[in-house]
Amino acid sequence: MKVIHTSDWHLGQNLYGYDRKADHDEMVCQLIDLAKAEEPDALIIAGDVYDVAAPNISVQKDFADYMVKLHTACPQMMIVCISGNHDSASRHEIFQSPWEALGVKAVGKANKEKLEENIIDVPGKGWIVTVPYTNDRFLTKEFYSDLEAKTKEVAEAKAQESGCGVLPIIYVGHAAIKDTDFSGHQNLNDRFIGGIECTGIDEIGTYYDYIALGHIHKAQTFGNGKARYCGTPLAMSFDEVRDDYEHGFDVVEIDAHGSAPKIRPVSVSTSRPLINIPAQGHVEWKDAILELKTVPADFPGFIRLNVLLKGNDLLPTNKDAYIQSAMEGKKGKFAVVNPMREVVKSEEDGPQIGTLTMEELQNIDHKVILKEYAKHEGFEFTKEFEEMFDIVYKIVTEAKNEDQ
Numbered sequence: 001m002k003v004i005h006t007s008d009w010h011l012g013q014n015l016y017g018y019d020r021k022a023d024h025d026e027m028v029c030q031l032i033d034l035a036k037a038e039e040p041d042a043l044i045i046a047g048d049v050y051d052v053a054a055p056n057i058s059v060q061k062d063f064a065d066y067m068v069k070l071h072t073a074c075p076q077m078m079i080v081c082i083s084g085n086h087d088s089a090s091r092h093e094i095f096q097s098p099w100e101a102l103g104v105k106a107v108g109k110a111n112k113e114k115l116e117e118n119i120i121d122v123p124g125k126g127w128i129v130t131v132p133y134t135n136d137r138f139l140t141k142e143f144y145s146d147l148e149a150k151t152k153e154v155a156e157a158k159a160q161e162s163g164c165g166v167l168p169i170i171y172v173g174h175a176a177i178k179d180t181d182f183s184g185h186q187n188l189n190d191r192f193i194g195g196i197e198c199t200g201i202d203e204i205g206t207y208y209d210y211i212a213l214g215h216i217h218k219a220q221t222f223g224n225g226k227a228r229y230c231g232t233p234l235a236m237s238f239d240e241v242r243d244d245y246e247h248g249f250d251v252v253e254i255d256a257h258g259s260a261p262k263i264r265p266v267s268v269s270t271s272r273p274l275i276n277i278p279a280q281g282h283v284e285w286k287d288a289i290l291e292l293k294t295v296p297a298d299f300p301g302f303i304r305l306n307v308l309l310k311g312n313d314l315l316p317t318n319k320d321a322y323i324q325s326a327m328e329g330k331k332g333k334f335a336v337v338n339p340m341r342e343v344v345k346s347e348e349d350g351p352q353i354g355t356l357t358m359e360e361l362q363n364i365d366h367k368v369i370l371k372e373y374a375k376h377e378g379f380e381f382t383k384e385f386e387e388m389f390d391i392v393y394k395i396v397t398e399a400k401n402e403d404q
């Protein structure tokens, strides 16, 4: 069985006010070319199709156009698309029936009652087991082991019937897996601080030949070479722009059930790349502005300025004017200033928030955490800010209590 594995498209992403549609169009064009060249049995989209649960109508239209173009380019290719934590599981399934007619399987929820419903037959080629993003309190260890047992039962029954042996089996999921590299996710609102809601790769099972995952944006292979995050085809944040961070698709081939998957990463090129200034680390404001001036006028991508604040330094109040002047005549798009306060460690510094476990974090007063955050982000924690925060905190806490 041969598949293309991709995930985390985040269609409709707004990058500091800039629309990414042109980047997504360009990415899908490359995917269509790849599908035509490789003629895979299936295309796997492992969740986070959209950036938000209720995307704009134009973004939903883009997704529909992409699916139709992919299907038209490669009609024999099945498209299996599961929902991620950024997608709405219910919305994902609205057009399940019409999609089915185009060979697109849109799976929004794992079926706990009828386990066989999660197992897709790719006729004569293999099986694709789908488990969209779900809160771990819902997906128990038993669910995973029962699903694995059901998969085995279904695949073996079919093997007996056809007399050709068990076909390759791919598991598709959108989840945070323990002991994987989460780097690049610092500024996302994904809920995986300090290892909560993480699943062990062994819990998913060993019967599968390849575990195709989405959620973590950094491409990486683990689980004895059988599990992989394919990563985002496009950088979704400036933290994902690093030498060790590749963006692309994977072509995966499995010769027979039980044999090792052959994984071939294919990089995606973008004409509007994201860049950090400086490329690594943070520099003081005046140096950052000087370097911003040196960006070539025809550079078409997005720019973030990483500024180091020393002592009680603050960003200049007229920083926008400086940026505007440095960007004059340039094609590039200025995205954001990313300030970082220089950390001078001393005994009295109190808890270093970043190094605490979730349990320890829960035992610290939320205001202490907020003050640390303010320090880290380089804004002043004033009395007025504290009062505003208290009001918001009260409203949120009350709403939460009503929910329960």
Ligand SMILES: [Mn+2]
Binding pocket: 008, 048, 084, 086, 215, 216, 217
């Ligand atoms: Mn994602």
